[in-house]
Amino acid sequence: MNLDYAELDPGRVLDALDTVGLRGDGRLLQLNSYENRVFLVHLEDGAAVVAKFYRPARWSNEQLLEEHRFALDLQADEVPLAAPLPLQACGASLLGEPPTLAQWQGLRFCAAPRQGGRAPELEDLEVLEVLGRFIARIHRVGRQREFTHRPRWAGRSPGDLAVEAVRASGCLPYELEGRWHGMVERCLQAVQQAFGAQPGLRTQRLHGDCHPGNLLWTPGGGAHFVDLDDAVTGPAVQDLWMLLSGDPAQAQQQLRALLAGYEQVLDFDRRELTLIEPLRTLRMIHHSGWIAKRWDDPAFPIAFPWFGTPNYWLDQVAKLAEQLEAMQDAPPAPPPKDDDDFVNFDGDGFA
Template identity: 45%
Template sequence: MTVHQHSFHKLTPDFVMDAVESQGFHCDCRNLSLNSYENRVYQVGIEDAKPLIAKFYRSGRWSSQQIIEEHQFSLELAEHELPVVAPWQNPAGESLFRHHGLKFALYPQQGGHAPEFDNLDNLLILGRMLGRMHRIGAVKPFRYRPTLDSLSFGHESVALIRENFIPAEYRESYTALTDQLLEKIEQGLAAAGQIRYIRVHGDCHSGNILWRDHAPHFVDFDDSRMAPAVQDLWMMLSGERSRKISQLDALLEGYNEFFDFDPAELRLIEVLRTLRMLHYSAWLARRWDDPAFPIAFPWFNSVRYWGEQILELREQMAALDEPPLELL
């Protein structure tokens, strides 16, 4: 276990409240741990005010420059009146702080519930919000945050699993299968042509969108990076092909009101889904020495898990061979 993975052991209730109070707030001793594994997140009660959300960053993952750049992006979106939950800034304009070696940020509490992606009216609204977001995201690139690419999400993820995690009885099957998947990923990227990479949220699943007052509020830009616009759209699609096309049509009807979507990016949906699958297993593997992970994901790294993973990847191989979705 590395020093980086030990860092969260400091996060006692007293430590969390001391960190928040170091920025001039007065805690009322209410402290609730929220569901988060990559970082650690707490709802902290504040005297005579609404609670704050304190987010403590995993040491060694993002540099200070990368975190600040993420903050600046969400603050830029908020300045354009987009419904994002941006970090709190102190009077000096700072949003990233340190307390005894741990980096942290503070956010206003935002209520809401997960959006209903089955509701086409909701998808129309989400499309409009994402179109506005991407119009701003395309103005300039990130300087410090990474790009979603096949090397980091695909090849490096597969190499880690092959070298350290795949059971011997599945190594040959996993190696042959992932070789084919990586080849198809590269072919899919090439077939899409000249891809426009912009600043995106990067992780637009339902847990990172809070629906309130008939509108979405985007939270947790921790995975924000340079990527094709479709990265923020494809996770909202589900079900049979006809259903996905209807959902996509609703999303893009709203999206294109504010920013032009390149239909060539539809070729990337299954490519990006495959990269996410490969990256997710590698993410669990990289964090397996964090004591929170075996508790939260007890099924990972078992023989049964890898058998099921190979079946899912074979299904994804078939999905990569299907023609891309087409607009109505």
Template identity: 50%
Template sequence: MSAAAPYAALSPDVVLAAVDAAGSWSDGRLLALNSYENRVFQVGLEDGGVVVAKFYRPGRWSDAAIAEEHAFAIELAAAELPMVAPLVIDGQTLLRHEGYRYALYPRRGGRAPSLESRDQLEWLGRLLARIHAVGSRERFVARTTLDRATMIQAPMRAALGSDLLPAHLFDAYRHAAGRVDDAVAQRFEAVGPVRQLRLHGDCHPGNVLWTDAGPHFVDLDDARTGPAVQDLWMLAGDEPMMDALLEGYGQFRDFDPGELALIPALRAMRQVHYAGWIAERWHDPAFPAAFPFAAEARWWEQHIADLHEIADDLF
């Protein structure tokens, strides 16, 4: 497979053959699901069932890091938490076919949560507290930490090393991103040490599916070590929503209110990471099609202006 087009050889036939190789005979039904970092497909089975096949982006995570993702999901499911965990096939969850690493998951439907509902927010808060209670039992070894090196400095290097960033904006971007890095460092230093634990890592509303029986969580692809507030702020659009989440959270686990001061820094880190992620993945044909605005100088000009505003607010 080519580094410039890592999924070029992942044809429908290869996807179906991978499912067959795992012992789940496909019936030819195949639906591509929304995913940019990996490739995810819903595959129909001859027995009438359905599985979800997730093909990991080559080179992104080590086998050990993927194994930790799977083990965490299985640990959460074993604790009777509504986490969709990979299927175990002949004692393995990480499978291989035609050079690709993949995993199979049961299909779990649902709709987006109603984050305007205080009851639903409290429910999510209770579940996140229980997820964090499990997450605090052990430590990740192979997976990354939510820190400046991972979320600012590496994406910054990717943007600076990409032809996507207009040459005449190179110095302006470097200065703006550097200011954010300094401001985030100061905010973390001001808050002081906070407890680190295994997190979902990307707990936005799209990774929570609601059914008549309640919610379930999907996609631990960005699971990493960090502060508990990371899994809360992405679900809370304002202070009343955060209050509702914490009301539920506090029923199962103590929360350090000092972590709330990290939210602006965590939001800033995510914004720097977003631009660097697009720049790093621009060789993947899916990215220019999905993010055409990133090829325009005016988008980078606005991004630079946003970074300065973020830094000003943090200092």
């Protein structure tokens, strides 16, 4: 019997964990996650794990195992991250070496140790410097091998996939199709041009979704990531730019602090700074495609009630027009790191 994803109630969660040797004591709490079903589960032995049930058809088994392999590589290098636990075959089918991915009644899941923490204080430049070192440690491990099956964020292709999802969803009003598609195409051409203007840039395994909501901070213990669910291949700056905020002057300070920490561990190619706005543009387009692709999930219309309205798409067209201008006005590749003015952006770079 295959369970429907929507039928994953507490009893079935505990049944699933039993099949991999993790016996719950009956206490569990569903955690916030739009993409997967995630539960904090207390075990009979006194430990607690976070069980993640993957959304069907989002990732292939090969892609999930690459995510797990990256997490285990990081764990082996003592980088703080809740890596998936090796599982026991007590009724479920297991995949991976060690076995970390379980298949049971049509669902796929893994379990990781519980790790607590709070959001990092990104206004503190010392915290940002620590985060820079932390991300560099992840990237140092990321360079040791390559993804074969995970997505690439090194050109326009993520945006093209998002456009296909929007088109298939029927969420874009007919009268706005031309305006949105036309603006997106202009933006994606600019994205591709930006990547093409920097030949020879290194791409590597990345966290891929490095925003403050995916980071936890423990006083005295530093930072760790929640998981690697959106791990991709791409340029290193993809894991840095989402930590920048505020006005341009504040963002410059934050970037300096991040890179000061990063370069204590690993080299950084400053040509990648010209990709911040293209990557931001890709993320905006990708976000619309993500919601469109999930619109049949009852949770999404509740969480994003404005999606699909004319005002939403008009707002997206306006924001993408601003991004197009930002990409066209982007500065040339910055000079080497010994030049103190290497992040002298003109104000559009970190809107």
